[in-house]
Amino acid sequence: MEIISVIFLVIGGLFYLLGGLGVLRMPDTFNRIQAGTKATTLGAFALLLGVLFYSISAGFTSEWIFKTLLIIVFIAISNPIGSSALAKATYRAHGAPDNVVQDDLKQLMGGTEDVN
Amino acid sequence: MMEIAEYIVFSLVGLGMLFAIIRFIKGPSVADRVVSLDTFNIITIGLIALLAMVFKNSLFLDIAIIYAVLAFMETITFSRYVEGNHGNH
Numbered sequence: 424m425e426i427i428s429v430i431f432l433v434i435g436g437l438f439y440l441l442g443g444l445g446v447l448r449m450p451d452t453f454n455r456i457q458a459g460t461k462a463t464t465l466g467a468f469a470l471l472l473g474v475l476f477y478s479i480s481a482g483f484t485s486e487w488i489f490k491t492l493l494i495i496v497f498i499a500i501s502n503p504i505g506s507s508a509l510a511k512a513t514y515r516a517h518g519a520p521d522n523v524v525q526d527d528l529k530q531l532m533g534g535t536e537d538v539n
Numbered sequence: 540m541m542e543i544a545e546y547i548v549f550s551l552v553g554l555g556m557l558f559a560i561i562r563f564i565k566g567p568s569v570a571d572r573v574v575s576l577d578t579f580n581i582i583t584i585g586l587i588a589l590l591a592m593v594f595k596n597s598l599f600l601d602i603a604i605i606y607a608v609l610a611f612m613e614t615i616t617f618s619r620y621v622e623g624n625h626g627n628h
Contacts, residue, residue, distance in 0.1 A: 429544040432589075436551030439582050443555030446562045446578050452570045455562070459578035463555075470548075470585040474592045477541075483597070490600035494584065497607050505577060505614035512622035513570040 424480035428473050435470025438462050451520045452513050460506035467498050545593060552589065556582050573617045580610035 445458025471491045478487035519526045559582065562575040584603050591599030 425541065429540065432544055432548045433551075435585060436548040436555075439555040439585060440551045440558075441555075442578055443558030443582065446575050447558040452568065452574065455571060455574045459559075459574050460581075463578055463581040466555075467581055467585050471588055474588050477592055481595075483595070487597055487600065490597065490604065491588065494588065494600065494603055494607060497604070497611075498581070498584070501607065501611040502581065505611055505618070508615055509570070509573060509577065509618040509621070512618040515622050516570065517568065 424476055428476035428480060431469050431473030431476060435466045435468075435473055438466030438469060442466060452517070453510060453520065456506055456510050456513070460502060464498060464502050467502075468495055471495050471498075545589075548589065552582060552586055556586070570621050573614070573621060576617070577610070577614050580606070580613065584610070 439462075442459055442462035445462055446455050449455045449458050471494055475488055475491040478491070514528060515532075519529070556579060559575045559579040563572050563579070566572045566575060584607050587599055587603040587606060591597060591603070
């Protein structure tokens with residue numbers, strides 16, 4: 424059980440590193456939202472599962488299982504909502520990036536002349 | 540085995556936080572800074588859970604839950620701020 428915990432912890436740390444690297448290296452804001460949210464969501468899942476398996480293998484009380492599962496469920500709900508709101512706000516404030524080929528959201532949002 | 544894994548995982552998580560902080564300092568617009576702050580918050584939640592595992596104290600997990608709630612509210616509020624006055628039409 425400890426081997427599974429170590430594997431999950433290393434996967435979580437690796438995806439956290441990749442999320443930070445994507446936020447640093449990606450060219451524009453929407454790519455940064457994509458990299459910084461999806462990779463860190465998977466990293467948080469894996470790392471919290473690693474903590475859960477370690478608590479099982481070390482024989483801690485059962486509240487560790489409930490609390491880690493509660494954090495996983497809350498991150499699974501809140502993180503996509505936050506990134507979606509952030510992407511929509513960025514689109515409304517700055518518009519689409521310059522190298523975009525087809526912009527379907529412009530018609531979908533109604534007032535086309537308001538979005539620059 | 541576990542100590543070596545803790546060193547490796549803490550190094551990776553710290554490098555991720557460092558990259559997010561560098562983007563927070565460099566970021567050309569406000570939206571980039573909010574994105575890097577969001578990434579930083581999610582990494583911090585995992586780091587607090589790691590501290591709970593290292594110190595063998597489950598109260599750190601309560602702190603992680605509260606931090607997750609506050610980080611979500613922070614992201615929503617800052618995205619409302621980034622959106623500005625464009626939403627009210």
